[in-house]
Amino acid sequence: MGGPVEDSGRTPKVTGSVQDWTQLQIDCVRRWHDEPMANPYSGWLRWVCQQHAFNFELWHEEDVARNPSVTDARIAEVKRSIDRLNQQRNDWIEKLDDAITESIQQSSVVVAEDAPINTETPGSAIDRLSIMSLRLFHYAEQLQRQDVDAEHRSKVEARWLLCQVQHADLSASLQTLIDDIFAGRKRHKTYRQMKMYNDPSLNPEMSDS
Template structure:
């Protein structure tokens, strides 16, 4: 299997494993060897899957405000973990391709490998849940047909994104694209950069 086929298989394994208990407090049981790319990809999708369900819960109009605030804080932490892991994946590929010398006319892609993989992971979740809706017995026929149409679009998107990621990897390996990684440098979680946080510390 090529990289995108492997990643897709791992993402769907993670999603299926999560839904055995279908609860955001379920502890991850990563089946892949330590330091392997497969283990990283499984962990990446697990974070996405847990956060997907947290985002569902927080949209309950009857949720207790205190519970909603706790969930918002948890989602913030999850977002930071997600970003950190995406950057770690980019570092993994940067190390893998460190001995490749880009051509003098090599392009710089607007999106790194890992951020494309991030979209691929989210897409696996969209397809899983849209498929459930397209086949949900309790839903109306109109709802199921509408969801099937959306699912068809998502499946097309999966093929296109898979092809794009594969092409990007090939272009990097051939020296046609220069791999360059920028950190996200998110400021709102940093106590030294978010004025709400550092002004609080100064009081």
């Protein structure tokens, strides 16, 4: 499955509300299960969609990796795909945070000297909401199954409802964070993931020597 093509243009300005971003994620999850993956958005929303696409592909590759009937060769292939997608997913978390930094600078935001830093960046929260939209979709799928008993359906429904609450809580918290950042009440930084496992110079298992 091929994900949407990355933008090669300049960093977009942050636009819209968190509700716009999360609705995009929900809509794409539904659409991509029925249609070829595509990214019809522009600007900031295109970047949110791109980051989301890596999570979508990653979710389904991890499903394959847990299938007990697949061959060892297929598992090895999927593992390499998971590593690649996870690296891209994390790279795009940073790109989202970098875009927020540029938007802050372009908006001439005056940050209070004593403004605190949040424990999680907006990019990381967008990533979590992306994964939660996938979880909500697949729990909803489970609720439609006809081959399960009432106990299974009850368990799934309880989890689906809890996921909805958590999704709403995180969405509201992220909107507050974005508002605080652009009002200068919170300080924003991009925190580099600095993954080591895909770097041949840092992972001895990837070195020829």
